[in-house]
Amino acid sequence: MQIHFSEQLNPWGLFSSALCILWGSSAELDCCVAMGDERRMTRMLLECSLSDKLCIVQEQQYEIIIIPTLLVGIFLILLGVILWLFIREQREQQQSPGLRGVAHVPASRGLSWEAARPEGSVFVPLKETSVESLLRTSTHALAKLQVPREHLSEVLEQIHNGSFGTIYRTKMYTGDPDEPKSVVLKALKETAGLQEVQEFLGQIQFYQYLGKHKNLVQLEGCCTEGLPLYMVLEDVAQGDLLSFLWTCRRDVMTMDGLPYDLTEKQIYHIGKQVLLAVEFLQDKHLFHGDVAARNILIQCDLTAKLCGLGLAYEVHSRGAISSTRIVPLKWLAPERLLLRPAGIKGDIWSFGILLYEMVTLGAPPYPEIPPTSILQHLQRRKIMKRPSSCTHTMYGLMKSCWRWSEDSRPSLRELHSRLETAARTANDKAVLQVPELVVPELYAAVAGVSVESLSYSYSIL
Structure with missing residues (x-):
């Protein structure tokens, strides 16, 4: 038997007819005729008997071609x-600030929001709709830290413009008028919004x-x-360790009671304090994240004080570090x-850089290495x-801090013990x-x- 196609066939009609013939019974062919192109389907059925399998096979060929073509198109x-x-x-990653010598800091190791906020810490939730209501909410939590404004001198020495506002040095009267205490004021800018006020209060509570x-x-x-809102910090007037190290290069013996001669033994002394x-x-299940000489303040007796606690605050309050922190x-x-x-092993690596x-x-x-090439170097x-x-x-000691594997680096206590041993013969x-x-x-x-x-x-905590 030969099948004659005397007219141009409609592909979509053949496709729908093929589906009916494939899935339906012989009794349902009349339904397929009604749904498709009746004139074309009638001619096909007149030329093909129900027992003629060749006709059905030829119809199914369109189904075999069209369906895979549609699937391949969707996949592509x-x-x-x-x-x-x-x-x-x-x-977007290539255009990030990390290419300019600084890197965005990823979230802290294994810390969730709940795990990073120990029991007993009270943080002001951002549920208020105005600055005034937010301050009223925080009054109870910060009651023990309040300093009467009349105890602060009106003479303010501006020392820096920080991210939150201006940084001042002034005097605080603690009861003895003859011996006022030198302090540093971190002032929140008066144009700060609700989110900035909440962040400022959170940093105060973190110190608490x-x-x-x-x-x-x-x-x-x-x-x-x-x-205006003030955060009152102790004043370490001698300055940061990096500036102290630079001054040690000069022919200066002492300045303001601070000796500018540094020995190997004194390096161990400062390192142990850090x-x-x-x-x-x-x-307290925290880490510093940026141990460096620029984040250490030094006193006249070479007492070292670690500052720059912004990363530690973010881990404590949010459970992770913000993507904008660099x-x-x-x-x-x-x-x-x-x-x-x-994690804390990152601080150990940075401590080796501090010794250097x-x-x-x-x-x-x-x-000799550009900042953007440091990863390839390591x-x-x-x-x-x-x-x-x-x-x-x-x-x-430096090399032990710079081991590639985190687990191979010494712990803080082991490193402290090795510093004490080295200091005895330094x-x-x-x-x-x-x-x-x-x-x-x-x-x-x-x-x-x-x-x-x-x-x-004191531009950062």
Whole structure:
């Protein structure tokens, strides 16, 4: 039997007819005729008997061609959309600030919102609709920290413009009019919105939660019962450790009672105090995240006080670090550069960088490597060479901090013990000397930091 197609066939009609013939019984063919092209289907059925399988096979050929073609088309469209989204994400990452010497910090290791907020800490929830109602809500939580405004001197010395507002140095009268206490005021700008006010109050409460530690900058109180809002901090007038190290390069013996001669033994002395502060944070399930000389304040007796607790505050209050938080690349551990979760072992890596800063009197780390190339440098398992002023014992401590694997680095307590052992035999007579003076702008470019971050200030917690 031969089948004659005397007219041009409609493909979509053949497709619908094929489906009916494939899935329906012979009794249902009349229904298919009614649904499709009646004139064409009638001619096909007149030429094909119900027992003629060749006709059915020829009809099914259209189904075999059309359905796979549709499926392949849909698959190609989805694949194109996925590839477009992937390429767009890669371009956004390449345009991030990390390419300019700083990196966005990933969320902290294994911490959730609930786990990062210990019992007993009280944080003001952002449920109020105005600044005034928010201040009334926080009055009870901050009652013990309130400092009467009349106890603060009206003479304010501006020392910095911070992200929240202006930073001042002033006097606080504590009862003895002859001996007022020098303090630093962090003032919240009067144009701050509700979110900024809540953040400012949260930082005050974070200090309240931390409590007192001799190697952390202390909170003296606050003025939050009305505007302007003040955070009152202790004043460490001698400044930051990085500036102190740069001054040690000059021919200066003492200044304002602070000796500017640094020995190997004194490096261990300062390092042990920094470790005590980091251990204190670890006991509260926190980490610092940016251990560096610029984030350490120094007193006349070489007492070191760790500041720059912004990352620790975010972990405590939110359970993670915000995506906008950035840290200079050259102080970050490899896992941080690879955007893995942050942890206390990252602080140990940074502590090794701190030892390098102190023994070189404030030289930038990896001076020959651009900040944006530091990850590739470390991936080749390369570390900084031993400085000429560095003993083999101290360099051994640095190398232990710079082990690629986090688990291979020493713990804080083990590192503290090794520092104490090294300090017993350290040289306390030979003064470290570096003849070159530092140009801040050049240092900032090599280190991958902003020049503004190098000036002594309380711009960050």
